[in-house]
Amino acid sequence: MLLDPLPIFFKPSRYWLLASVGKLLTSGTRRVEFSDFWMGDQFCSLVFTLSNLYLVVCLYVEGFNSNWRECGSVSRFWPLSFFLAVLPFLMRLIQSLKRHVDSKLNTHLINGGKYFSGIIAYLCYFIWRHKGRNHGPSFAAWCIFQTIYSFYALTWDLLMDWSILRLHVQYPLLRQQLVYTNHIYLYYFAIISNTLIRFIWILYIPARGPDIILRTFIAALFEMLRRWQWNFYRLENEHLGNVDQYRITKDVPLPYDLDDAHADDVDEDDEGSPSRKWFPQRAIRLRRQRAVEEV
Template identity: 40%
Template sequence: MRGSTRWWIIKKTAKLGASGIWNVEFLDLWLGDQFCSLAYSISNLYFVGCFYTRYGFGFSAHDPQAQEAWSTCGLTSTKSWGWYCLLGVLPYFARFVQSLRRYRDSKRPGQLVNAGKYGIGMVEHFVYCYWRYQGINSYFLFCFAATVNSLYACAWASPPAFGSFDCHDMSVFQDVMVDWSMCEPYARYPLLRRDLVYKSSALFYYFALISNLCIRFIWLIYIYLDETSIELRTFVAAVLEMLRRVQWNFYRVENKHLCNMAEYRITRELPLPYQFDADPKEEEAEIARLQLKKRLARLS
């Protein structure tokens, strides 16, 4: 990346870390959602730091001494699971604070509903880390928290909605599913919006709706209680979540663009079929001079 691009990313990420202090723009909440899908990678930063500080850079991944890192630096370690939980919760906490700040600025109750989604996300990640550390005793608690979080997130982020929360000032019960604003009445394509940017690829909208719902419940792969493959299943779940976020980006940004058009927050100036002979500033100055001459004539 170019130096200006790197500096831009650093500034926006730093602003995300100070969420709630400044007004929240669309870019801030969009970037926060990207980090929420990277919670697995962020939480594993502790393992990377722990491994290289304890074992250095000279060990092979198959070295028996390096294999001890799974017990000393892994999520099941007594000293480590808290760090995994803290790092993974940070993106959800940032979005939680952003939602509260947006509620303070707009007084829209829907922002409290949005804050609740990220609050439940924090609870689920904490319960997951606690289950991996504690064992089978807290497994059912994790399943309950994950079910509530998935249902909440699907209802809010994927769409049967009458309109977008960013576009219309509706009640909470009408705008509770807002990110994509699908299932609008009288749409050309059933279950989609009336206005589509990617009209030639309508089938991908249906694929996104189904895949988004399925990946929201990807935690079901943890039901198989064989601990020998838990790391692999966790990795697969994290990759699928990142793929879900990639397709989410297209339709979320598209929905935001359509909302801006509906609210006339963006316009495109069209050229007039004729030209002005005089410069507008010069014409205004000439009118001002004529008015001044009239006033002086009256006073004299």
């Protein structure tokens, strides 16, 4: 469906998605733009989906008539499952290093450390699963590195991606400028829910309870919901950052007023052109009105 050349099913959007994924696979060979690392962040929340792509290969090798649970992470395919799971983290790490090389900002190295710690945490998790989920050294290593990654990622979410937890602002623990001012309570809900879901991996620890595959699916579902929520405040922060650096304006006013009927009541100089003391908006408005009248 994505490769369908016919102009149906939103062909420009499908091809844009393919081009964006292609850029991710070639991370480090070109300048990293916002759409590149934003798309990479989306894939970082699809660990469950990507890690289970190997299941198709396993079913073909083992046979579709066999027990599909035998194709879990305890099989000989678990290294492939691990590689597919951490591939987005690896691409984001490369992007962070590339941005550091281009900008010389150490902030990108710190961000790259977050993805590196995520790779280590998932490595320990897959090793623990491969060894039968015993409470031994592999379990302890997984808990330690997963905790480090969770605190690392949570801190980056709140302080860098969302730029909140500011003091001396109108709304405590938020920031001075907000876009979603009609829904202030959602900011606090996002802080709490994002924190809880960052530690959803604790669901794997109890020996009793739902099946590990069901737990993994629940954790993956909550992670996708967390990322969906994260997108709104990440884009808001990016927009406000662009405003502060004068790359864009927060509000884009029209260069003319549709209901202004007094545009002709403006002084003109001897040559019939608008006076230099006018604001540019007034000059543009008058030229537009004259063009309409000529048409």
